[in-house]
Amino acid sequence: MMRAGILALQGAFAEHRNMLERLGADCVEIRQRTDFHENLDALVLPGGESTVMRKLLTELELLEPIRKSIEAGMPVMGTCAGLILLAENVAGGESCFGTMPVTVRRNAYGRQLGSFQTVEEMKGVGQFPMTFIRAPYIEEAHDGVEVLAVTGGRIVAARYGSQLGLAFHPELTDNPDIHRYFIEEICRK
Numbered sequence: 001m002m003r004a005g006i007l008a009l010q011g012a013f014a015e016h017r018n019m020l021e022r023l024g025a026d027c028v029e030i031r032q033r034t035d036f037h038e039n040l041d042a043l044v045l046p047g048g049e050s051t052v053m054r055k056l057l058t059e060l061e062l063l064e065p066i067r068k069s070i071e072a073g074m075p076v077m078g079t080c081a082g083l084i085l086l087a088e089n090v091a092g093g094e095s096c097f098g099t100m101p102v103t104v105r106r107n108a109y110g111r112q113l114g115s116f117q118t119v120e121e122m123k124g125v126g127q128f129p130m131t132f133i134r135a136p137y138i139e140e141a142h143d144g145v146e147v148l149a150v151t152g153g154r155i156v157a158a159r160y161g162s163q164l165g166l167a168f169h170p171e172l173t174d175n176p177d178i179h180r181y182f183i184e185e186i187c188r189k
């Protein structure tokens, strides 16, 4: 059985847990340094507030061990704030793990469009209901990054090897297709 670690310092981690458990994965919530160990098969970085998560990751001395594991190939899915944590460059902000060669822009849709929903095609997944909440988008995807979904001309899903970054929140829908894609296409390959 797959064992996934879910960063549970803040944000929408419980919803990821529910979704992964529905798909048969075993989940461990990562709240402190000792929760993060090498026998995890995958990692999920939830939505929430990236500046708060970054601060806590640093204080709890989780930042470097997680960065090293991602660099060593541990499959990771980052949603919304989680995508910001993965990005190499954060326009107008600081990077955290910096393992995914993309530039993201935070709170990128302006106040009027702070939150919205749309249905869009995602490569490898199909039509998917995307929920955006004060979301970032990927402004630039560098070499080796595969763009998986675009909405309104903006990149909202991308993959770089075993790293999956999403600007929206698949865990807040009832649709498990992206979590299934992560397990089957990224974790099992």
Ligand SMILES: NC(=O)CC[C@H](N)C(=O)O
Pocket: 046, 047, 048, 049, 050, 051, 079, 080, 081, 082, 084, 106, 107, 133, 134, 135, 136
């Ligand atoms: N829903 C979210 O995860 C929002 C992300 C948040 N705006 C940030 O910058 O971290």
